[in-house]
Amino acid sequence: MQKVDIRSQLKNILLFKKDAFINGKWIHSKNTFKLKNPAADEMIATVANLDSSAAELAVAAAAKALPAWRATSYPKNVRSSCVNGLI
Numbered sequence: 001m002q003k004v005d006i007r008s009q010l011k012n013i014l015l016f017k018k019d020a021f022i023n024g025k026w027i028h029s030k031n032t033f034k035l036k037n038p039a040a041d042e043m044i045a046t047v048a049n050l051d052s053s054a055a056e057l058a059v060a061a062a063a064k065a066l067p068a069w070r071a072t073s074y075p076k077n078v079r080s081s082c083v084n085g086l087i
Helices: 052-070 076-084
Strands: 020-022 025-027 032-037 042-048
Antiparallel strands (some): 020 025, 032 042
16 A cells, blocks of 8 residues: 655645544544545555444534534535645
8 A cells, every 4th residue: 555645745844643632632643544445445544443432422512513604604615725724
């Protein structure tokens, strides 16, 4: 499997993290897994492999944040541009 360095495509290299960002905090895990682009069979990153309690925390944080995010007055394309502006 070929490795693709996605860090070179980021506008800010500091945005690339192996840890997980959950509820405003970086969560570290000693366990990791390789993230693969199945379309190209390329490994694109190594990321944190969190346990089920961290997954539950992430789902709860996302559910809590959704009403405020949904209520923003921005059109959907502006919301997505916030994320798309990272790469």
